Amino acid sequence: MSMIEFHDVEKYYGKFHALKDINLTIDRGEVVTIIGPSGSGKSTLLRTINGLERISDGKLIVNNFDLADKKTNMNRIRKNVGMVFQHFNLYANKDVLDNITIGPELVLKRNKTEVEKEAMDLLDMVGLADKAHNYPAQLSGGQKQRVAIARSLAMQPRAILFDEPTSALDPEMIGDVLDVMQQIAKQGMTMVVVTHEMGFARKVGNRIVFMADGQILEDAHDVNAFFDNPQEPRAKEFLSKIINH
Amino acid sequence: MQEFLNAYSWVNLRFLLDGLWVTIEVSVVSIIFSFIIGTLLGLGRYVQVKYFSAIVGFIIDIIRNLPLLLILFFTYFSLPSIGIRLSVVPASIVAMTIFESAMLAEIVRSGISAVATGQMEAARSNGLTYLQAMRYIVMPQAFRKMIPPIVSQFISLVKDTSLATIILLPDLTEHAQIIYGQNVNYVIPMFVALAAIYFVVNFVLSQASRWLEKRLSRSKIN
Numbered sequence: 001m002s003m004i005e006f007h008d009v010e011k012y013y014g015k016f017h018a019l020k021d022i023n024l025t026i027d028r029g030e031v032v033t034i035i036g037p038s039g040s041g042k043s044t045l046l047r048t049i050n051g052l053e054r055i056s057d058g059k060l061i062v063n064n065f066d067l068a069d070k071k072t073n074m075n076r077i078r079k080n081v082g083m084v085f086q087h088f089n090l091y092a093n094k095d096v097l098d099n100i101t102i103g104p105e106l107v108l109k110r111n112k113t114e115v116e117k118e119a120m121d122l123l124d125m126v127g128l129a130d131k132a133h134n135y136p137a138q139l140s141g142g143q144k145q146r147v148a149i150a151r152s153l154a155m156q157p158r159a160i161l162f163d164e165p166t167s168a169l170d171p172e173m174i175g176d177v178l179d180v181m182q183q184i185a186k187q188g189m190t191m192v193v194v195t196h197e198m199g200f201a202r203k204v205g206n207r208i209v210f211m212a213d214g215q216i217l218e219d220a221h222d223v224n225a226f227f228d229n230p231q232e233p234r235a236k237e238f239l240s241k242i243i244n245h
Numbered sequence: 246m247q248e249f250l251n252a253y254s255w256v257n258l259r260f261l262l263d264g265l266w267v268t269i270e271v272s273v274v275s276i277i278f279s280f281i282i283g284t285l286l287g288l289g290r291y292v293q294v295k296y297f298s299a300i301v302g303f304i305i306d307i308i309r310n311l312p313l314l315l316i317l318f319f320t321y322f323s324l325p326s327i328g329i330r331l332s333v334v335p336a337s338i339v340a341m342t343i344f345e346s347a348m349l350a351e352i353v354r355s356g357i358s359a360v361a362t363g364q365m366e367a368a369r370s371n372g373l374t375y376l377q378a379m380r381y382i383v384m385p386q387a388f389r390k391m392i393p394p395i396v397s398q399f400i401s402l403v404k405d406t407s408l409a410t411i412i413l414l415p416d417l418t419e420h421a422q423i424i425y426g427q428n429v430n431y432v433i434p435m436f437v438a439l440a441a442i443y444f445v446v447n448f449v450l451s452q453a454s455r456w457l458e459k460r461l462s463r464s465k466i467n
Contacts (some may be wrong), residue, residue, distance in 0.1 A: 050370055079372040089367035093385045102381065107372035148367075155372060 002061075003028045003159050003190045004049055009058035011044060011214075018044045020214040022058070026207075028158070031191045033201035036211035037238055042194040045211070046161050049192065050074075050081045063158050079107055082152025086164040088144040090136035096123070096147050097132040100154045108155070115154070122150040126180050142173025149180055159190035166197055178204075198242065202227055210235045252434030257424050264420030265442055271337050271416065272403045278338070279345035280395070286346060287353025301350075308347035314408055316340045321412040337409040341402060348398055356391035357383060389461055396454035400447045407443075417442060 004026040011019035019041050026032055034042045047053040049062055051074040060067040063080050091099050100119040104110045123129045126146035136144055145165055152160050162181070166174045178197060182204045185191055195201060201208055201223065208226050210218040212234045220226035230236045289301040308316070320343070321336040331339060360383050368378035407418035421439050425431040 052366055052370065074369075075372055075374060078370055081370075083367075083370035085363065085367060087363055089361075089363040091364065091367070091382050093382065093389075103371040103373070106377055106381070151371065 001028045002026065003030075003063060004192070005059070005061040006045075007059040007061075009048070009060055010056050011041075011048065011053065012056045018214050019048070019055070022216060024209065024216060024219065026159075026190065026192065028190050029188045030207055031185045031189075031205050032193065032207045032209060033205040034192065034194045034209045034211060035196070035198070035201060035238070036217075040211040041214040042211050043163050044214075046163050046192060046194050049159075049161055050078050050083055052083075075107070079155060080158045082155055082157040082160040084145070084148050084152055084160060084162045084165050086167050088136070088141070088148045088168075090139075090144055090147055090151070092136055095133050095135050096128065096139070099136070099147060100151045103151065103155050119150070119154055122153055123147075125183070126150050127176070140173060141169045142176050145169065145173075145177045146180055149177070149184070153184070157189075159192065160184070162191065162193040162195065164194050164196070166195065196242065198227070198239075210238070212238070248430040249434050252424070252428075252431040253438070257431075260420050260424060261417060261438060261442065264415060264417040265446075267334070267414065268403065268406050268416040268418075269446075271334065271341060271406050271409070271414065272399070274338050275341035275345055276399050276402055278342040279349050282342065282346040283349025284353050286350035287357070290350060291354045291357050305347045305350050308343060309351065311344075313340070313344045313405055314411065316344050317409055317412055333409075333412055333414050336412060337406065337414045340409070341406065344405075345398065345402055349395065352391055352394045352398065353387070356387040356394075359390050360386045392461065393454055393458045396450060396457070400450050400454075403447055403450070404443060 002025050004024070006022045006024040009019055009022040010017070022045065034045065036042050044053055048055050048060060048067070051067055055068055058068070062077050065072050065077050067074075067077065090096075091102070094102060097116065097119055100122060101112070101115045104115040104118075105112060120129060120132065123132055126149060128143055128146055128150075131139060131143060131147070136147070139147065149160075149165075165181070166177050169177065174197070178200050181191070181193070181200070185204050193200070193205070205223055206221070208218075208220050208223050209216055210220075210226075210230070210232065217232045218226065218230065218235050226235075227239065230239055286301055286305060290298050290305060292298060317337065317340040320331060320340040321333070324331060324336070364382050364386065365378055368382045369375070373381070406414070406416050409416060410419040410422065413419060418439060421435040425435045
């Protein structure tokens with residue numbers, strides 16, 4: 001069963017051609033990592049999936065909704081597709097618990113006590129139950145990102161998009177975040193992860209997409225084979241740069 | 246010296262305080278109205294509704310770039326010609342409100358813009374509608390950022406009410422003028438009194454603003 005389908009998708013920012021003829025089908029339960037040099041369109045691709053960016057042409061189906069159709073209510077897609085940002089974007093005016101519960105309460109119209117109980121379980125899972133009543137400004141980057149992951153899990157989404165979730169973190173914080181992500185992957189969540197963490201791509205991902213200049217150059221289901229022997233010269237060059245430095 | 250002190254007779258001081266009361270009344274009423282109107286205008290300019298936002302922006306720019314004095318003349322001397330005859334206090338309040346609304350609109354707009362777009366994106370990705378995101382996430386943070394510039398705008402509003410003496414608003418400045426108009430020896434004592442009273446009122450306001458600013462920046466939220 002496919003969760004996300006790109007068919008001949010194009011995206012322009014004015015004259016800049018950001019995504020070129022994207023064709024990609026992601027099945028339920030897949031953990032897809034998207035890698036590539038900066039400016040290659042990875043984040044743009046990710047942001048089209050929950051409608052933060054609109055596509056210019058082609059067809060994009062997410063959870064059976066057609067995103068190119070103007071009549072599609074984006075909120076119905078976003079209810080089912082969570083997003084984790086590079087810079088966390090926790091709500092600065094809400095404490096940790098409220099950051100997690102506001103979505104289920106306002107969007108899913110669920111009962112507050114029930115949602116709070118679930119939120120505490122999620123905080124437990126990410127190891128931050130003791131921070132429930134702290135504000136984002138009092139947390140470290142790694143803690144913020146784990147709260148952000150809990151926030152998107154609280155919506156019980158069908159898929160979660162990760163936009164460079166560890167790029168803004170100090171090295172010693174990265175491990176905690178990746179551990180949580182690995183745990184979610186194990187539970188069968190569909191995940192699309194834009195990342196520079198090749199270790200994660202190799203260990204957790206079950207598919208790897210290499211992008212450059214707005215195109216998908218390589219789409220490998222055998223992750224180890226990709227790392228050991230990339231087919232595309234651009235991918236070879238990219239891997240040698242980031243691995244042998 | 247005796248002449249100097251005579252200027253501060255009980256009667257004169259009472260008269261000055263009556264004027265101060267008008268100054269405060271006009272300032273407070275104007276700031277309340279302009280806060281409401283300014284917020285609506287600022288939002289109107291921020292949300293980028295086709296034509297509407299451009300028109301709102303255009304009006305704000307015009308008002309911001311006119312002298313307040315001209316707006317006072319307009320509300321007091323020109324409005325009667327289209328059948329709206331306002332007495333001095335309402336005319337001053339209307340003029341102040343028009344002018345300050347435009348100023349506050351810009352404070353509101355920049356306050357909203359200053360709340361990182363990331364907050365809006367996160368809220369939308371979380372499934373919140375645009376209005377929910379504005380109400381629960383963006384606006385509460387924006388208002389917090391707006392408090393210091395709004396207070397400083399309020400301080401200039403208090404000082405600017407003295408311009409309304411030109412249409413004979415019986416405010417602090419006008420009352421001082423009336424007092425020294427009767428005795429030329431009272432001119433300097435009245436200037437001193439005016440300076441002292443305006444200073445005290447505005448100093449208290451600016452200290453309050455500073456206190457608020459400190460409190461907010463120290464708070465766990467910011």
